[in-house]
Amino acid sequence: MSPKxxxxxxxDNASRSRLMVYACVLGLIGLALMTWSLFDQGWIPVMAAxxxxxxxxxxxxxxxxxxxxxDLRKAEFRPSIPSQPMKPLKSDDD
Amino acid sequence: xxxxxxxxxALTCAVVAAAIMxxxxxxxxxxxxxxxALMMLAVGVLPIMTAMIGNLEGLQATEHQAFCGSCHTMxxxxxxxxxxxxxxxxxxxSRTIKFGDKSCYVCHKDYxxxxxxxxxxGGMGHVYMFLSEYAxxxxxxxxxxxxxxxxxxxxNCMQCHSTTGRIxxxxxxxxxxxxxxxxxxxxxxxxxxxxxxxxFSKPDEETPSDAEAHTALPAPxxxxx
Numbered sequence: 190m191s192p193k194x195x196x197x198x199x200x201d202n203a204s205r206s207r208l209m210v211y212a213c214v215l216g217l218i219g220l221a222l223m224t225w226s227l228f229d230q231g232w233i234p235v236m237a238a239x240x241x242x243x244x245x246x247x248x249x250x251x252x253x254x255x256x257x258x259x260d261l262r263k264a265e266f267r268p269s270i271p272s273q274p275m276k277p278l279k280s281d282d283d
Numbered sequence: 284x285x286x287x288x289x290x291x292x293a294l295t296c297a298v299v300a301a302a303i304m305x306x307x308x309x310x311x312x313x314x315x316x317x318x319x320a321l322m323m324l325a326v327g328v329l330p331i332m333t334a335m336i337g338n339l340e341g342l343q344a345t346e347h348q349a350f351c352g353s354c355h356t357m358x359x360x361x362x363x364x365x366x367x368x369x370x371x372x373x374x375x376x377s378r379t380i381k382f383g384d385k386s387c388y389v390c391h392k393d394y395x396x397x398x399x400x401x402x403x404x405g406g407m408g409h410v411y412m413f414l415s416e417y418a419x420x421x422x423x424x425x426x427x428x429x430x431x432x433x434x435x436x437x438x439n440c441m442q443c444h445s446t447t448g449r450i451x452x453x454x455x456x457x458x459x460x461x462x463x464x465x466x467x468x469x470x471x472x473x474x475x476x477x478x479x480x481x482x483f484s485k486p487d488e489e490t491p492s493d494a495e496a497h498t499a500l501p502a503p504x505x506x507x508x
Contacts, residue, residue, distance in 0.1 A: 195413070206311060206314060209322065210311075212326050214308070216304050223334055223337045224297045224337075226344070227293055228293060230341075230347065230349055231353030234352060236410065238337050239338060243334050246334060249330070250330070252325050253326045255442065260319075
């Protein structure tokens, strides 16, 4: 199975609520690491915040974007204003 | 512990984001447009603000002694720099307001065009060295092995001591070695000149003489240096 097909299959079958739960858990871990460095400015918290913390936070946001992509794939796009019926063109003879 | 107003903004963003995420985890509301907009705030906008402010605060934190001294191998360097009785170059400079709490950074940073980035890259090298080797040593083992990665540049001294002032040039040794000092051939912080910045860490300890220390303590006017 090619990667493209695999991704499409994942997007078709993935549970949005489960993805959101993962995004929230990762987001909470990332936020905890990022806020730790605001209070303790030793090298471990500062470097953890600017590398691991932000990496986990980015992963959390990426999962949210996957949910948005899943929704967009299932969305039906239609114009919001119905188009006006075409008026018959008058001929030059009139 | 110092918490700046920006940190409070970051903390507020983090708390609001965490509250929304915990609410979602507990109540699991259906993911309609309204909930998604809220979650966009919780996992996107607010954490990004926290991260941006965190970066700003984190980078500023790396300029303080507390950051440099958070590795145990720097304990003696920090203690000496903050010792009011010490006559080392590090201590003399740390007592001035220009250096103060940022004395490690002000002396050791790269003043070139890409200085900030180069200093941070150098710092990553220190982290690597610490994690791969020095973290496992106690102070007595580490002290003889710690050394500066590259010879200390006179350019850093010349950020304040411009070498053009009348008082500075009035010193015979300065005048005689002017070109060598400007090109870095002779180091200001070497045995025979002003001594090492952290003399306790050198086997052949070199400290300023009493006479030199007395002239160094009352800082001369910038025009004279």
